[in-house]
C-alpha cells in the first residue's frame with residue numbers, strides 16, 4: 001500500500017479510493033467551495049417565509065475528462081451533453097427541492113435549453129443607443145428562461161443572508177463546475193459530506209458520464225507529449241467506483257439514484273440490476289444511447305418501470321415523468337425512515 005494512505009484500509013476498494021484522492025492534484029478553492037455548500041444548505045434548511053426546510057438534491061451532469069498531460073493540451077472525454085442533468089434540475093426545483101448542480105463547464109444549463117446554442121446574440125437587437133430588445137422569433141424562449149431563472153433568484157434577494165451568498169446563483173440553485181475526473185470526484189465527496197446531516201432529505205441524482213480509466217497525476221507527463229517520439233504507449237488505471245463510498249460513508253442516509261448507459265439494449269437492464277445491488281442504490285435509471293430522450297427504465301427493488309416521454313406533446317420530455325416518479329419514491333423513503 002502507498003505509504004501516504006495512512007492507517008490500513010478495510011478493503012481494497014477503500015485503498016483504491018484513498019490512493020485516487022491522495023494522488024489527485026489539489027482542488028482549486030476547495031475551502032471556498034465548502035463554504036458555499038455550507039451556506040447553501042443552511043439557507044435551504046430554514047428558507048425565508050415558508051418555514052419548512054427544503055429537501056436537497058445533488059444533480060451531476062455532463063462528462064468528465066481525463067487529462068493526458070499535467071499542463072493539459074490533450075484529454076480523453078466522456079460523452080454527455082448535459083441535457084438530462086439540466087432538464088432534471090428544472091423539474092426538481094419545480095417540485096420544491098434545492099439543487100446542487102455539479103456540471104461540466106460548457107455543458108447544457110437549466111433554463112437555457114430552448115435558447116439557440118451557438119448564436120445567443122441572435123436573440124437580441126439594439127433598438128436605439130440605450131435599449132436592447134428581444135428579437136421576435138426568440139421572445140418566447142427568452143421570456144421563459146428569464147422568468148424561470150428569476151423565480152429562483154428572487155428568493156435570494158429577499159434572503160436575510162444576501163450579502164453572504166453573493167456567489168450563489170439563487171436561493172434554490174447552487175451551480176458548481178468541473179472539467180476533470182479529479183475535480184468531479186473531489187467535489188462530489190465535498191458535496192456528500194456537506195449533505196450528510198440532511199439524512200433522508202438528501203438525494204443524489206448521478207447523471208454525469210464518469211470516466212472509467214485515468215492517468216494517475218504522478219505518472220502523467222508534465223509537458224505536451226511530443227508526436228515526434230512515435231506512437232503513444234500509455235497505461236490507464238481504473239477509476240474506483242465511488243458509489244459505494246458515497247452510500248456507505250459519505251452520506252449513508254441519502255436517497256441515491258445512479259444511471260446506467262449502454263449502447264446494446266440486450267445487456268442494459270441486467271447491468272442496471274447488477275449496479276443497483278452492488279452499489280446499494282435506491283434506483284438505477286437505465287438508458288440506451290439512441291433512445292435516451294424518449295424513454296428510460298427505472299430499476300428499483302424488484303420492479304422495472306418504463307418511463308416514456310408523452311409523444312402526443314411536441315415539447316414534452318422524459319425527465320418530467322421521471323422526476324415525478326423519483327419525488328414520490330423519495331417522499332415514501334423519507335416517511336419510512338421517520339426523519
Ligand code: PMT
Nearest residue numbers: 080081082083084206207209210239241242243258259261
Ligand atoms: O447528457 P445527455 O446527453 O442528456 O445524456 C445523458 C446520459 C446518457 C449521459 C445519462 O442519462 C447517463 O446515463 N449518465 C451515466 C453515464 C455513465 O457514466 O454510465 P456508466 O455505466 O459508465 O456508470 C454508471 C454509474 O456509475 C453512473 O451513475 C456514474 O456516476 C457512476 N460511476 C461511473 C464511473 C466511475 N468511475 N465511478 C462512478 O461512480
